[in-house]
Amino acid sequence: MAMRAxxxxxxxxxxxxxxxxxxxxxxxxxxxxxxxxxxxxxxSDLSFEQLxxxxxxxxxxxxxxxxxxxxxxxxxxxxxxxxxxxxNAAISPSLLFAQDALxxxxxxxxxxxxxxxxxxxxxxxxxxxxxxxxxxxxxxMYMDRVVVADHRKPSIYVASMALxxxxxxxxxxxxxxxxxxxxxxxxxxxxxxxxxRSGQIIERPLIRHCIYMLEGLxxxxxxxxxxxxxLTSFEPAFLEASKTFYQKEGQRLVESADAATFCKVAxxxxxxxxxxxxxTLSTLSESKIKEVLDNELIKRNIAEVVNLEGTGVRNMLxxxxxxxxxxxxxxxxxxxxxxxxxxxxxxxxxxxMGQEINTLATAPAPAPxxxxxKAVKEKEKPMNxxxxxxxxxxxxxxxxxxxxxxxxxxxxxxDQVMQSAxxxxxxxxxxxxxxxxxxxSLFFDENLKKGIKGKTDSxxxxxxxxxxxxLRYIKDKDLFEAYYKKHLSRRLLMKRSASMDAERQMIxxxxxxxxxxxxxxxxxxxxxxxxxxxxxxxxxxHIRKSASQDSKPVDLExxxxxxxxxxxxxxxNTRDEVQxxxxxxxxxxxxxxxxxxxxxxxxxxxxxxxxxxxxxxDIRATFQRPNGKTQRHELNVSTYAMIILLLFNDVxxxxxxxxxxxxxxxxxxxxxxxxxxxxxxxxxxxxxxxKEPMSREVKPTDRFFFxxxxxxxxxxxxIGVVSGSANKVENxxxxxxTEKKMNEERGASIEAAVVRIMKQRKTLPHSKLMSEVLGQxxxxxxxxxxxxKRRIESLIDREYLERVGEDxxxxxxxx
Amino acid sequence: MPSLxxxxxxxxxxxxxxxxxxxxxxxxxxxxxxxxxxxxxxxxTLVSGDGFEFIVPRSTAxxxxxxxxxxxxxxxxxxxxxxxxxLENMSGLVLEKVCExxxxxxxxxxxxxxxxxxxPPELCLELLMAADYLDT
Numbered sequence: 045m046a047m048r049a050x051x052x053x054x055x056x057x058x059x060x061x062x063x064x065x066x067x068x069x070x071x072x073x074x075x076x077x078x079x080x081x082x083x084x085x086x087x088s089d090l091s092f093e094q095l096x097x098x099x100x101x102x103x104x105x106x107x108x109x110x111x112x113x114x115x116x117x118x119x120x121x122x123x124x125x126x127x128x129x130x131x132n133a134a135i136s137p138s139l140l141f142a143q144d145a146l147x148x149x150x151x152x153x154x155x156x157x158x159x160x161x162x163x164x165x166x167x168x169x170x171x172x173x174x175x176x177x178x179x180x181x182x183x184x185m186y187m188d189r190v191v192v193a194d195h196r197k198p199s200i201y202v203a204s205m206a207l208x209x210x211x212x213x214x215x216x217x218x219x220x221x222x223x224x225x226x227x228x229x230x231x232x233x234x235x236x237x238x239x240x241r242s243g244q245i246i247e248r249p250l251i252r253h254c255i256y257m258l259e260g261l262x263x264x265x266x267x268x269x270x271x272x273x274x275l276t277s278f279e280p281a282f283l284e285a286s287k288t289f290y291q292k293e294g295q296r297l298v299e300s301a302d303a304a305t306f307c308k309v310a311x312x313x314x315x316x317x318x319x320x321x322x323x324t325l326s327t328l329s330e331s332k333i334k335e336v337l338d339n340e341l342i343k344r345n346i347a348e349v350v351n352l353e354g355t356g357v358r359n360m361l362x363x364x365x366x367x368x369x370x371x372x373x374x375x376x377x378x379x380x381x382x383x384x385x386x387x388x389x390x391x392x393x394x395x396x397m398g399q400e401i402n403t404l405a406t407a408p409a410p411a412p413x414x415x416x417x418k419a420v421k422e423k424e425k426p427m428n429x430x431x432x433x434x435x436x437x438x439x440x441x442x443x444x445x446x447x448x449x450x451x452x453x454x455x456x457x458x459d460q461v462m463q464s465a466x467x468x469x470x471x472x473x474x475x476x477x478x479x480x481x482x483x484x485s486l487f488f489d490e491n492l493k494k495g496i497k498g499k500t501d502s503x504x505x506x507x508x509x510x511x512x513x514x515l516r517y518i519k520d521k522d523l524f525e526a527y528y529k530k531h532l533s534r535r536l537l538m539k540r541s542a543s544m545d546a547e548r549q550m551i552x553x554x555x556x557x558x559x560x561x562x563x564x565x566x567x568x569x570x571x572x573x574x575x576x577x578x579x580x581x582x583x584x585x586h587i588r589k590s591a592s593q594d595s596k597p598v599d600l601e602x603x604x605x606x607x608x609x610x611x612x613x614x615x616x617n618t619r620d621e622v623q624x625x626x627x628x629x630x631x632x633x634x635x636x637x638x639x640x641x642x643x644x645x646x647x648x649x650x651x652x653x654x655x656x657x658x659x660x661x662d663i664r665a666t667f668q669r670p671n672g673k674t675q676r677h678e679l680n681v682s683t684y685a686m687i688i689l690l691l692f693n694d695v696x697x698x699x700x701x702x703x704x705x706x707x708x709x710x711x712x713x714x715x716x717x718x719x720x721x722x723x724x725x726x727x728x729x730x731x732x733x734x735k736e737p738m739s740r741e742v743k744p745t746d747r748f749f750f751x752x753x754x755x756x757x758x759x760x761x762x763i764g765v766v767s768g769s770a771n772k773v774e775n776x777x778x779x780x781x782t783e784k785k786m787n788e789e790r791g792a793s794i795e796a797a798v799v800r801i802m803k804q805r806k807t808l809p810h811s812k813l814m815s816e817v818l819g820q821x822x823x824x825x826x827x828x829x830x831x832x833k834r835r836i837e838s839l840i841d842r843e844y845l846e847r848v849g850e851d852x853x854x855x856x857x858x859x
Numbered sequence: 860m861p862s863l864x865x866x867x868x869x870x871x872x873x874x875x876x877x878x879x880x881x882x883x884x885x886x887x888x889x890x891x892x893x894x895x896x897x898x899x900x901x902x903x904t905l906v907s908g909d910g911f912e913f914i915v916p917r918s919t920a921x922x923x924x925x926x927x928x929x930x931x932x933x934x935x936x937x938x939x940x941x942x943x944x945x946l947e948n949m950s951g952l953v954l955e956k957v958c959e960x961x962x963x964x965x966x967x968x969x970x971x972x973x974x975x976x977x978x979p980p981e982l983c984l985e986l987l988m989a990a991d992y993l994d995t
Contacts, residue, residue, distance in 0.1 A: 092929040092936035093945055100992060179936070182928040185994065 068107045071098045075111075076118055079183075083122055083176045095183040108191035112200065115184065119204045123211040127169055134165035135217050135228055156239060156246075159232040163250050166229060169212070170257040177204045198265040209261045209273065229254060230278055234285050237320070241289060248324045255325050272328075279329055283336055286317075290340035298345050302355035307371035310341055338379045346376055347385040357389040361451070369455035377459065387465040394448065394466060398473025401440040404433070431486060434479070438487035442510050445470065471517040479779075484514055485527035492547060493540050504546055512553050520825040521558055522793070523786055525565075532566060533610055536573055537603060537658045559823065568609045576603040579643070586642055600635050604643070604652070627711050629690040659683035663690075665732065668752050677754070679732065680762040684712050684720045689732065692750045700736070700747040707744075718742045723763055729756070730763040787831075794827055794835045799844055802857040810853040903930060904943045905958065911951030913958045920944075922961045924994030948992070953985050957993065960986075964995070 075098045078090050102111045136158040181188065181201040188199045198206070213226040233254065236246045258274035290313075297306045317337060321330040350357045350372065360369045376383040448466050456462040474480050488511055499507070518524055535541040548570070555563040580601050628636055640652055661683055667675045681689065687710050695701060701709075707717055721742050725735040734749040735742075797820045801813060808816075814832060821827050836855070839845045848856040903920050905913045921927040929938045938944045946954060960976065967973040978986065 088935050088940055089937050091945070092934070092938045093947065096925060096929070097947060175933075179934045182931065182934055185925065185928060186992075189994065 071102045074098050082179050099184050100186050103190055112191050119207050134162045163254050167253045173208055177201050202265055230281050251324050286336045287340050294341045294345045298348050303349045303352045304368045306349045307368055310375055311371050342375050343379040350385040350389050361393050366454045373456045391465050391469040394469035395473045402477040434483040434486045435490050437483045474517045475519050481524035482527050485531050489531040508550050512557050522825045565609045572605050583642055661686035667754050678760045684716050700749045703744045703746050794832050807856045906945040907949050907951040907954040908947045909951050919961045919965050922964045953989050957989055
């Protein structure tokens with residue numbers, strides 16, 4: 045290293061800048077001539093290196109600052125003398141004065157042609173300037189690096205762009221006006237955009253290039269994004285013009301066109317403006333013009349469009365015009381996340397349609413009822429009609445629901461807000477029908493009995509799911525539970541259910557939907573059924589083992605039901621005060637006693653009460669024909685009918701029993717006895733008994749004979765009991781009964797809830813307590829506020845609660 | 860001067876018989892264009908003030924900011940049209956070292972642990988000025 049350090053460093057041979065010395069003027073002469081040639085596009089035999097070296101020489105001789113100013117001056121002169129005059133020459137008078145001549149076709153065409161000519165010139169001027177300045181900047185790059193950095197000046201390129209802005213764009217077109225080239229550019233572009241909006245084809249690339257120019261020029265030399273000329277001058281004018289245009293357009297459309305056209309035009313305008321920003325103007329404006337559209341065209345008018353008489357949303361819903369609905373939705377959601385007008389109409393529409401279904405289902409009901417009460421025979425038919433109309437109600441609602449689900453998915457893009465709006469409306473009109481719970485339960489009953497036969501699992505599944513969705517809407521779930529329990533118990537005991545699997549499925553679906561508590565009792569009904577099956581077979585074993593020598597043991601199939609879980613009111617007639625159990629015939633009585641023994645030996649401390657009204661019996665009857673032959677039939681009858689028929693075993697042929705006799709010997713409740721006698725003696729196909737006098741009504745004085753001439757082509761005959769065994773719509777009395785029961789049950793639930801809450805909180809103000817009670821119970825039903833108040837009063841009377849304060853009223857819990 | 864095989868492979872060196880006069884040097888190469896189409900070709904020629912020609916790949920030459928702009932096809936200067944750059948104020952000796960550096964720079968771009976390049980001390984100042992001039 046020491047050796048090398050001593051080596052002599054060769055002095056630069058006069059430096060790189062030596063060749064032409066430091067003659068500033070000479071260098072500048074050479075340079076300025078070349079720069080002009082660059083502007084006149086005559087640069088191909090210029091040597092970059094030479095120019096660069098000229099500039100370099102000037103700068104290394106410390107005259108860089110002068111060079112910068114000279115170049116600027118050169119540019120200014122060039123723009124002022126040459127460029128400005130070209131541009132101004134291209135501006136024809138029509139561009140200057142015909143501002144509002146859009147309506148006159150000739151003038152518009154003329155103005156358009158002049159405008160395009162002007163834009164072309166401007167575009168060329170700009171592009172030339174850009175290109176030349178690019179080249180000049182390259183040549184002067186040494187200056188940019190050294191002088192500009194040292195003196196904190198804008199680069200020569202930026203400076204020349206600012207010159208272009210001021211000298212070309214910002215100068216008056218004519219000495220006598222204030223209008224500048226930029227103003228003419230602005231009005232011309234707006235005019236062309238206006239032409240395009242009214243459907244004409246314009247030369248988009250041309251405009252785009254002029255806009256590029258505005259985007260490439262800045263207000264300040266620091267060139268911030270926000271100081272682009274496009275943003276500072278053109279865009280506000282464009283937005284303002286668009287605003288006026290769309291205000292007018294919106295007004296015109298609402299006044300003259302229908303909703304569908306409005307939506308179509310609006311959608312088209314949206315894509316059109318977007319496209320315009322992409323291909324004609326600047327993407328910078330996209331969001332802003334969107335806002336203008338949203339505010340001026342859509343927001344102002346959407347409510348009116350939605351409610352347009354005859355063509356609005358109402359009409360679209362009626363006619364399933366999903367595509368237009370989708371447009372309406374898209375438009376609404378652009379301006380309002382709640383889509384208030386749209387939801388309002390949809391909700392109203394649903395409620396209206398729902399009310400129609402409601403009235404349809406209830407309309408036939410009031411008419412036949414008065415007659416139905418008078419004549420028992422006529423009761424059958426309207427009741428059935430009501431049942432079908434109940435099921436039709438459910439079907440109609442499901443159809444409506446399906447329709448709106450489809451609309452929701454297709455047109456409302458599965459929007460959350462719309463869904464909750466639709467749900468509320470459904471819930472509203474369903475709950476406005478006081479019988480909705482009953483109808484729905486009947487729907488399930490019908491389907492589980494007959495509807496699902498011959499259907500695949502998935503079909504059954506979707507059917508049940510449909511029902512469950514309706515259940516979701518019902519507020520009084522406890523009422524539904526009561527009906528469902530009643531109908532279910534009939535299905536189970538009468539073995540009318542088509543498929544136990546489906547029943548179980550149904551229960552588990554309800555469990556998922558409404559919760560464990562809801563299905564607990566229903567599940568225990570199923571459990572009782574299974575236990576009873578075991579019990580029956582155990583009992584049969586027991587009988588076989590005890591090997592009694594009775595020649596004809598009676599087969600007993602028994603269902604032991606937990607009394608709290610089953611709806612007892614449908615089995616025992618509650619209207620009778622004290623119910624004496626009916627008298628069973630000897631044969632049956634012994635079986636009954638033997639079973640009681642058997643059962644109590646297994647479960648001590650339980651009480652069995654026999655419910656004859658729900659049972660059935662198979663009996664074999666022998667009919668003596670007059671020709672000496674005997675005909676055997678197996679009769680499947682209700683338990684009561686069996687008891688009645690067995691009475692006739694002890695009656696000599698040809699003798700009779702009166703109604704009163706039968707009643708006293710069997711102690712069957714009046715109501716049931718009448719119905720059973722009707723089915724045995726009046727129903728035409730199953731006339732095992734003869735009645736005197738022969739009439740439809742059963743009177744206490746009627747006499748009954750065993751009918752030996754009973755005819756049937758089948759060996760097995762099923763004798764149903766007239767009415768009562770099938771599930772159908774309740775009549776008014778029954779409904780009152782159910783309501784009364786429901787209210788009692790609700791009262792108990794409310795009291796339980798109140799006590800539960802108070803035990804936990806000790807003291808609580810009235811309003812707080814109310815809201816907590818409502819919250820706890822809302823999953824089952826919507827409690828009546830007055831009822832809660834009454835229940836709280838009664839709890840205070842019974843010293844569960846006390847009043848501890850008056851303002852606000854507060855309660856305390858008494859332990 | 861240490862031998863640099865990689866570098867020598869990539870540049871051809873011509874001793875022009877003509878003087879350092881710019882015009883005569885240009886006319887010399889015009890007739891002797893090496894069959895390469897100028898302007899867009901892969902190789903460009905760098906000529907020193909005293910007539911040495913260095914033919915280097917375009918990418919190598921463009922390491923220098925000045926030469927890159929000089930050759931930019933969009934600026935239609937004569938250098939861009941012919942693919943020949945005469946660097947009037949640089950001697951062949953300096954330009955050779957410059958070319959060596961341009962290759963060295965391109966080769967070791969984006970690499971770590973780059974070996975030092977050998978600079979003869981007697982050329983230091985001239986090379987510094989050349990670097991400033993060529994914006995490298």
